[in-house]
Amino acid sequence: MRNASDPTSDSTSDPTSDSTSDPTSDPTVRTDAGSRGRAVLLAKGIGLLVLAAAVLSFPSLAPDAFILSVGVVIMSYAVLATSWNFVGGFTGYISLGHAAYSGLGAYATALLVIHTSLNPWVAMLLGGLLVAALAVPIGIASLRVRGASFVIVSIAMVLILLLVFQSWGEVTGGSNGLRVPRPFDESVLRPEQHERFFYLHVALLAVALLTWWAIDRSRFGTGLKAIREDEDKAQSLGVPTFNYKLVAFIVSAFFTALGGGMYALWFGFLDPIFQFSILVGSYMVLMSLLGGIRSLFGPLLGAVIVGYAVEFFKNQYGDTQFHLVAMGLLLGIVVLFMPDGIIPALSSLINRFSPQAASIREVSAGELAEQRRAAASEGKDLDATEAEPTDSLPEGAKR
Amino acid sequence: MTESAGSTATDTRIGLATEGLTKRYGGVTAVDGASVQFHHGKVNALIGPNGSGKTTFFNCVTGMIKPDSGRATYLGDDITGKASHRIARAGIGRSFQLCRIFPRMTVMENMLVAVRSTSLRHVLAPSRSAGELDRARELLARVGIDHLENSEARDISYGQQKLLELAGVLMADPETIMLDEPAGGVNPALIDRIASLVRDLNAEGKTFLIVEHNMELVMSLSDHVVVFDRGRQICEGPPSVVQNDPRVLEAYLGI
Amino acid sequence: MSLFFQSVVLGVLLGGLYALLAAGLTLYFGVMRVVMIAHSAFLILSAYLAWWFTTETGLDPLLSLVVTVPLFFVAGVLMQRLLISRLRPATLTMMSVLLTFSVALVIEGMLGFVFSGTQRRIRLPYSGDSLELFGANIAVVKLIAFGLAAVSLGALFLILKKTQFGQALRATIQHPDAARLIGINTDRIAGYGFGLGLATAAIGGTALALDSTIYPSLHWHWIGPLMAIIVVGGLGSIPGAAIAAMLLGLGQSLLQIPLGTTWAQTIFYLALFATLMVRPQGFFGGRLAQRF
Numbered sequence A: 001m002r003n004a005s006d007p008t009s010d011s012t013s014d015p016t017s018d019s020t021s022d023p024t025s026d027p028t029v030r031t032d033a034g035s036r037g038r039a040v041l042l043a044k045g046i047g048l049l050v051l052a053a054a055v056l057s058f059p060s061l062a063p064d065a066f067i068l069s070v071g072v073v074i075m076s077y078a079v080l081a082t083s084w085n086f087v088g089g090f091t092g093y094i095s096l097g098h099a100a101y102s103g104l105g106a107y108a109t110a111l112l113v114i115h116t117s118l119n120p121w122v123a124m125l126l127g128g129l130l131v132a133a134l135a136v137p138i139g140i141a142s143l144r145v146r147g148a149s150f151v152i153v154s155i156a157m158v159l160i161l162l163l164v165f166q167s168w169g170e171v172t173g174g175s176n177g178l179r180v181p182r183p184f185d186e187s188v189l190r191p192e193q194h195e196r197f198f199y200l201h202v203a204l205l206a207v208a209l210l211t212w213w214a215i216d217r218s219r220f221g222t223g224l225k226a227i228r229e230d231e232d233k234a235q236s237l238g239v240p241t242f243n244y245k246l247v248a249f250i251v252s253a254f255f256t257a258l259g260g261g262m263y264a265l266w267f268g269f270l271d272p273i274f275q276f277s278i279l280v281g282s283y284m285v286l287m288s289l290l291g292g293i294r295s296l297f298g299p300l301l302g303a304v305i306v307g308y309a310v311e312f313f314k315n316q317y318g319d320t321q322f323h324l325v326a327m328g329l330l331l332g333i334v335v336l337f338m339p340d341g342i343i344p345a346l347s348s349l350i351n352r353f354s355p356q357a358a359s360i361r362e363v364s365a366g367e368l369a370e371q372r373r374a375a376a377s378e379g380k381d382l383d384a385t386e387a388e389p390t391d392s393l394p395e396g397a398k399r
Numbered sequence B: 001m002t003e004s005a006g007s008t009a010t011d012t013r014i015g016l017a018t019e020g021l022t023k024r025y026g027g028v029t030a031v032d033g034a035s036v037q038f039h040h041g042k043v044n045a046l047i048g049p050n051g052s053g054k055t056t057f058f059n060c061v062t063g064m065i066k067p068d069s070g071r072a073t074y075l076g077d078d079i080t081g082k083a084s085h086r087i088a089r090a091g092i093g094r095s096f097q098l099c100r101i102f103p104r105m106t107v108m109e110n111m112l113v114a115v116r117s118t119s120l121r122h123v124l125a126p127s128r129s130a131g132e133l134d135r136a137r138e139l140l141a142r143v144g145i146d147h148l149e150n151s152e153a154r155d156i157s158y159g160q161q162k163l164l165e166l167a168g169v170l171m172a173d174p175e176t177i178m179l180d181e182p183a184g185g186v187n188p189a190l191i192d193r194i195a196s197l198v199r200d201l202n203a204e205g206k207t208f209l210i211v212e213h214n215m216e217l218v219m220s221l222s223d224h225v226v227v228f229d230r231g232r233q234i235c236e237g238p239p240s241v242v243q244n245d246p247r248v249l250e251a252y253l254g255i
Numbered sequence C: 001m002s003l004f005f006q007s008v009v010l011g012v013l014l015g016g017l018y019a020l021l022a023a024g025l026t027l028y029f030g031v032m033r034v035v036m037i038a039h040s041a042f043l044i045l046s047a048y049l050a051w052w053f054t055t056e057t058g059l060d061p062l063l064s065l066v067v068t069v070p071l072f073f074v075a076g077v078l079m080q081r082l083l084i085s086r087l088r089p090a091t092l093t094m095m096s097v098l099l100t101f102s103v104a105l106v107i108e109g110m111l112g113f114v115f116s117g118t119q120r121r122i123r124l125p126y127s128g129d130s131l132e133l134f135g136a137n138i139a140v141v142k143l144i145a146f147g148l149a150a151v152s153l154g155a156l157f158l159i160l161k162k163t164q165f166g167q168a169l170r171a172t173i174q175h176p177d178a179a180r181l182i183g184i185n186t187d188r189i190a191g192y193g194f195g196l197g198l199a200t201a202a203i204g205g206t207a208l209a210l211d212s213t214i215y216p217s218l219h220w221h222w223i224g225p226l227m228a229i230i231v232v233g234g235l236g237s238i239p240g241a242a243i244a245a246m247l248l249g250l251g252q253s254l255l256q257i258p259l260g261t262t263w264a265q266t267i268f269y270l271a272l273f274a275t276l277m278v279r280p281q282g283f284f285g286g287r288l289a290q291r292f
Helices: A027-061 A065-091 A099-115 A120-143 A148-167 A190-217 A219-229 A231-236 A241-267 A278-291 A298-317 A322-337 A342-353 A360-377 B054-061 B084-089 B107-111 B120-124 B130-143 B158-171 B188-203 B215-221 B239-243 B246-253 C002-032 C039-057 C061-086 C089-115 C140-162 C164-174 C176-181 C186-211 C216-233 C238-259 C266-278 C285-291
Strands: B014-025 B028-039 B043-047 B069-074 B092-094 B176-180 B207-211 B224-229 B232-237 C130-133 C136-139
Touching: A027 A065, A027 A190, A065 A190, A065 A219, A065 A241, A065 A278, A065 A298, A099 A120, A099 A148, A099 A241, A099 A278, A120 A148, A120 A241, A120 C266, A148 A278, A148 C089, A148 C216, A148 C266, A190 A219, A190 A241, A219 A231, A219 A241, A219 B120, A231 A241, A231 B084, A278 A298, A278 A322, A278 A342, A278 C089, A298 A322, A298 A342, A322 C061, A322 C089, B014 B054, B014 B207, B028 B043, B028 B054, B028 B207, B028 B224, B028 B232, B043 B054, B043 B188, B043 B215, B054 B176, B054 B207, B084 B092, B092 B158, B107 B130, B107 B158, B130 B158, B130 B188, B158 B176, B158 B188, B188 B207, B188 B215, B215 B239, B224 B239, B224 B246, B232 B239, B232 B246, C002 C039, C002 C136, C002 C140, C002 C164, C002 C186, C002 C216, C002 C238, C039 C061, C039 C089, C039 C186, C039 C216, C061 C089, C061 C186, C089 C216, C130 C140, C136 C140, C140 C164, C140 C186, C140 C238, C164 C176, C164 C186, C176 C186, C216 C238, C216 C266, C238 C266
Parallel strands: B043 B207, B043 B224, B092 B176, B176 B207
Antiparallel strands: B014 B028, B014 B069, B224 B232, C130 C136
């Protein structure tokens, strides 16, 4: 509609689009899309309610204390994966060493509780803030250069902290571990403890998700996503890329540390080898990637799947080398075959079956665009046929 | 300045300028002491044979790469070696050769990336505010792709992507717009549309700096032409003068 | 004083091995911008193969190189062709990290599965022998390991400098687009580059097996220092990596006297952070990278 009334566009010979075959330029489709938008919103609202109800009713449905504790572990993973996704999902910078921040948060909380008379929850918050402060220099060092250094520093952080926490025995308890006093006294029984911590983790998760959502729809979030797609281009549009990445990284470290701190208070015992573990860091990556790093609930979904699988295997077969292999294979498969995760795959499946589906024509147009870019990046000159309407492209794409 | 298609004044104000700008890659000197002045408020063109350092010059001026020596100024302010987001906010927007858009964001999201202010309130505000959306739709309509608002940018045609890139740059409201081969790889009808957009925007006061190989377009569109060869300016002036300069022919024919 | 001298010699010997392994890592990064996390996992795999070869046949572990070097070269080429090249160029660096990381996990897991988590060590007739060198006491196996590393590094240098393949490889590292324009098949070169990189891991692993106790998760102790080395040396520069390896190996060895082995390792990470803060492009990359 806007198109027709626009003086700059010549409706008879629009050079960029074949207006007769384009469904979105048809006014009737537009209003359809409007009502469909409302329906989607409603479906989303209902989905959210169902999800919340399912999560909140879990403790009362869990048959025994063990299953309940698995639930706590999964929620803890969900907090960590969602926190990881602040940097991984928005900016596309993959950190394999986020266990460094959960581990630091756990130890900071534990040491504050042990050595000061702080309330454990205040200690946890303070621990999170301390880790966030530490993330500033780490972020400055690793985010100035693109990509590779960030990954290298992320791995180095876990390895160095493992070294330090194992060796610095008089403070951290070293390899003997560190016992963390419980926030609830002994009269609260085991299942009751699990139940409380389940809800506490859910609350923390909700805060993290809300923050992610708020960033996602802000200008800041748009800038971060632009960095993920093309960092140079984003910067040329005025996005202060380094500052944006740094802030996202600090927020991520903060929530990861809170997740670690809460885990410490629940589990009550810390061992460097499990806290500063590359494996824990890679769980966060796998969970987020599997669920979908571009989706709000992707990491949560991934945490439920991977967390359940991990606990199941541990329970059935114990801690064997086999689960390293399984973990490696699963990560490799996800990276190679479904780097976008389950949620985008599902939503495109749903789109395919709905009547307003993104048609096959559009999908192939996208692929053609990709091929053209690949051809272009090989330094070949683009000829004029490339700007023809997408329907007539296959000739050009055969090259 | 002899010919002037500009709508306002006939006097020449220097906008973007460089002095002895140099960039080397290993043994190759891509930009070799280039001293260039572009006219503010006009349509400037930068032409030259392939490999004459035009794109490298572009990248040095817009902060994508750091020059080895020399100076770049914009309206008298030193912008040498500044980060590209600072240069963008100083009022210089740019497009890229071969067109760079954010492929996995929607057309509308592409429009909302441009940053005009770094105040915390601006940054943390929802990016889809009514004002922003209206502005974006207006610009999309202006380049003629507003019906594609919700498509993913990778799904639209190459010509549409070029228009989207231009519209996205306009969202930042730059005074000066640098276009790297705006007519590269697009069909004649679209070239006409881009040319008329440039003319209209220039009439509204935007300065243009265009790197282009399509001579017909350059000569019809620009007020001021700078010719590059081997990383430095060999000639400048209005199109009619440059066209007949023997040095230009020499550079292109490689005599 | 002799303790100091001993540390210097040990540092140089260790630095040689680091240099060889870091050269491999640099090759992957150079040809494909890939941070190859599995490098040290292959190192340990090769060490296990050497150990297994010796315990099964009773022959010298150095002989296992005849099999492992070609095997690893082929594995490298296949890994590049079948796995790495499938990734989208836009996200190559990040996704390749995950992919090679998952390979590392699989190797570690399989080693644990097949050989169990028990610590292993090769017993050789000359294991306990050592040489007196200006008052320093140097184990023969360490000298052999260093010799192996030095010879391999020299060979690698000659391949890169003198052969046509080496020229193509260097061109691919420095400017892949230009290399493609002058007719170099950069995909194939990248595959061979990967193969060469893994071959260094095969040699390094055998050298490691001579005088170290090995266990499946040992590779994590190697990947951190190696990563630090290639950043300090300037990503993509082989001479830079070699110099950084020597300096940091020496530093680690010297710091072991006052601080002990664990804390001495932190020198790698301190150097890594210092480099990124002061000179993110690395210390020896710039000028040398162009000459190489």
